[in-house]
Amino acid sequence: MQGKEMLSPIDVKVHFGTGMLVDAVAEYENGPASIGYTYYYYINNLYKNENIKVFKVNGIAPTNENLISGAYPFTTSYYAVIRSDEPENSPARILRDYLLTPEGQDIISMAGYCKAVN
Numbered sequence: 578m579q580g581k582e583m584l585s586p587i588d589v590k591v592h593f594g595t596g597m598l599v600d601a602v603a604e605y606e607n608g609p610a611s612i613g614y615t616y617y618y619y620i621n622n623l624y625k626n627e628n629i630k631v632f633k634v635n636g637i638a639p640t641n642e643n644l645i646s647g648a649y650p651f652t653t654s655y656y657a658v659i660r661s662d663e664p665e666n667s668p669a670r671i672l673r674d675y676l677l678t679p680e681g682q683d684i685i686s687m688a689g690y691c692k693a694v695n
Contacts, residue, residue: 622689645691
């Protein structure tokens with residue numbers, strides 16, 4: 578290397594579970610431009626941390642309404658999928674159909690997820 582100074586080793590931390598990740602992001606103090614990410618559902622419903630600030634994108638906050646409408650640009654979808662030849666009385670079809678009822682949608686909403694968009 579002819580007199581060149583070696584680079585500092587990369588500091589890598591592995592966190593198992595989203596809770597540990599949220600805590601690590603909340604405790605990280607590298608400056609005002611530091612950023613981390615997690616699911617809005619998780620940070621809003623399962624593992625709140627007062628040191629985490631959810632930011633707006635182009636002035637749009639990640640509210641349920643903005644997630645459903647697509648106004649907030651970073652979203653993920655969950656699907657209940659069954660085979661087309663699934664028997665009418667199969668548990669899979671019954672569960673999928675139930676999730677799409679008003680009662681099923683209320684349960685999804687109570688769990689902190691956004692209701693289905695058709």
